[in-house]
Amino acid sequence: MAAKLSELEYIKENSRQLRGSIAEGLADTVTGSIAEADTKLLKFHGSYQQDDRDLREERRKQKLEPLYAFMLRARLPGGVVTPAQWLVFDRLACDYASSGLRITTRQTFQWHGILKRDLKPTIAAINHAMASTIAACGDVLRNVVATPLPQQSSAHAEAYDWAARLSAELAPQTTAYHELWLDGEKLVGEAEPEPLYGRTYLPRKFKIGMAIPPLNDIDVFAQDLGLIAIREGGALAGFNLAIGGGMGATHGDPSTYPRLAEVIGFVTPGQLREAAEQVIAIQRDWGDRVQRKHARLKYTLDNRGTDAFKAELERRLGFALRPARPFRFDHNGDRYGWLEGEDGRWHLTLHIESGRLLDRGEQRLLTGMRELAKVHTGDFRLTCNQNVIVADVEAADRARIDAIVAAHGMDGYRQQSAIRRHAIACVALPTCGLAMAESERYLPTILGRLEARLEHHGLLDAPILLRLSGCPNGCSRPYLGEIALVGRGPGRYDLRLGADFVGQRMNQTYRENVDEAAILEALDPLFARYAAERAEHEGFGDFLLRSGILVPAPARRIPAGVVA
Ligand code: SRM
Numbered sequence: 001m002a003a004k005l006s007e008l009e010y011i012k013e014n015s016r017q018l019r020g021s022i023a024e025g026l027a028d029t030v031t032g033s034i035a036e037a038d039t040k041l042l043k044f045h046g047s048y049q050q051d052d053r054d055l056r057e058e059r060r061k062q063k064l065e066p067l068y069a070f071m072l073r074a075r076l077p078g079g080v081v082t083p084a085q086w087l088v089f090d091r092l093a094c095d096y097a098s099s100g101l102r103i104t105t106r107q108t109f110q111w112h113g114i115l116k117r118d119l120k121p122t123i124a125a126i127n128h129a130m131a132s133t134i135a136a137c138g139d140v141l142r143n144v145v146a147t148p149l150p151q152q153s154s155a156h157a158e159a160y161d162w163a164a165r166l167s168a169e170l171a172p173q174t175t176a177y178h179e180l181w182l183d184g185e186k187l188v189g190e191a192e193p194e195p196l197y198g199r200t201y202l203p204r205k206f207k208i209g210m211a212i213p214p215l216n217d218i219d220v221f222a223q224d225l226g227l228i229a230i231r232e233g234g235a236l237a238g239f240n241l242a243i244g245g246g247m248g249a250t251h252g253d254p255s256t257y258p259r260l261a262e263v264i265g266f267v268t269p270g271q272l273r274e275a276a277e278q279v280i281a282i283q284r285d286w287g288d289r290v291q292r293k294h295a296r297l298k299y300t301l302d303n304r305g306t307d308a309f310k311a312e313l314e315r316r317l318g319f320a321l322r323p324a325r326p327f328r329f330d331h332n333g334d335r336y337g338w339l340e341g342e343d344g345r346w347h348l349t350l351h352i353e354s355g356r357l358l359d360r361g362e363q364r365l366l367t368g369m370r371e372l373a374k375v376h377t378g379d380f381r382l383t384c385n386q387n388v389i390v391a392d393v394e395a396a397d398r399a400r401i402d403a404i405v406a407a408h409g410m411d412g413y414r415q416q417s418a419i420r421r422h423a424i425a426c427v428a429l430p431t432c433g434l435a436m437a438e439s440e441r442y443l444p445t446i447l448g449r450l451e452a453r454l455e456h457h458g459l460l461d462a463p464i465l466l467r468l469s470g471c472p473n474g475c476s477r478p479y480l481g482e483i484a485l486v487g488r489g490p491g492r493y494d495l496r497l498g499a500d501f502v503g504q505r506m507n508q509t510y511r512e513n514v515d516e517a518a519i520l521e522a523l524d525p526l527f528a529r530y531a532a533e534r535a536e537h538e539g540f541g542d543f544l545l546r547s548g549i550l551v552p553a554p555a556r557r558i559p560a561g562v563v564a
């Protein structure tokens, strides 16, 4: 007898292409929430129902329902935002959201704390600004991420265009989005067909990211489908395909695990769209629809075999993938400060702690970015390290931009310790329903304590990659941090160590379920040895392995095609 499909498969199947009873739920003024099944469908429209977890207990005591509000996520391929869009997004943050604008680890914006009655005007305003929230969440292809400097060279620009094209062309086709949020015509009768996704969409979320070597600033091996742009003689020759990356895991369940994507071959730009679509289609047909925990592409590959998947891909494509081309990554962080493109125009990368744009004391990030948007003639690029690039600036405008940056306390990248500049933290409490421990709110505290230890050992300039996640789902891609804290419970984390600084080796658990004192106690002697024994330019993670402090963990899969 066939195993019973997961509940969500039935919800999708019966949703009339993602409509469910969302419209009725939005109109119900008795509660701040919508029906449970509709919360699942709402994700496909780019929104999560949440409640303020700081207030849960208090409201329960007062016999009030939880303080429901909605998180909204934009779909911004490659993280590109025009100044006009920025001003709209900023106004929405001020009018409707509770905690400013939040740049995510997939280079887009989130707004938190939007009340049910404000959801429709907010989504409508985002669309009027020529952006969307469709498929920013849900079991579909999510926001396609790409190395965020398209103007740096013509090959960069071309690669970015491909990322934007995939994002647009492989998005769901349902008219439910227009109907619900943009007063589009109401569907009568049968739902329209979804050519790629069918009635039940994908078994699970699907992520595509494009990196342009030597920069792996999007963590290409953490994607379901990673595209490694290959430039030859300055021109874009095509893309290596890397499949099956993913970070999510569940504590205590070894059948779930983070996994790096494997390089399976090379396609020309002309073959890319078809190859990407067929990878998604095979995952649609082969992915596990019984256990959502095992539904990502990484598990499909480990269950069916990567060779079998590749053979099926080539069969459906009608051509063989070419052998992967050599590539080399040298970095997966952002490069701060000014950088000149091939065309003589300039790009300024600013550090935004945890991607949170808010006005706090001297640091008036929300206001500062608004002032920049009022005068900037290029555009903005959000990065997968939660930062922002003021892109495409004429040399003559640099001083004016610098003055606004300094006036609003946004020039921290000039003075901050290297560990601070490279730290990433997921949102976690109070909005994330899955958080087991603090992350974004804890980052400033743990950074201060780590900086004190690093300073003691003369390591303030060592660019150690720190990543914090409030649970093992891994939204800050913690398994690729040289130091990572993965939440276990209030104030308790797994301490993981030993990733490289290029996103090609995962870390391993060094201490399980420990508190801050134990974390600092474990790290201090390692910092001492690193300071005394490291080789020139040797990263902290690499040092821990070379010195024998850590033994290499058996890799599930080694990304092939890497030039050592
Ligand atoms: Fe994530 C679920 C936030 C990037 C793996 N993620 C969530 C939810 C929606 C919680 C939920 O399901 O109720 C979090 C909302 C928190 C909040 O209050 O905003 C959340 N994820 C985020 C963001 C905002 C983290 C951040 O601090 O920036 C990132 C939004 C990205 C975007 O713009 O689309 C974010 N999430 C990631 C990444 C990193 C990446 O994609 O590069 C990962 C690891 C890569 C991967 O997908 O494997 C990631 N998020 C997850 C998972 C684990 C999925 C799995 O395969 O097991 C969950 C849980 C789930 O899907 O069930 C999750």
Ligand code: SF4
Pocket (backbone or CB within 6 Å): 426, 427, 428, 429, 432, 433, 434, 435, 436, 439, 469, 470, 471, 472, 473, 474, 475, 476
């Ligand atoms: Fe929430 Fe966990 Fe993702 Fe952090 S890693 S945002 S706690 S789901």
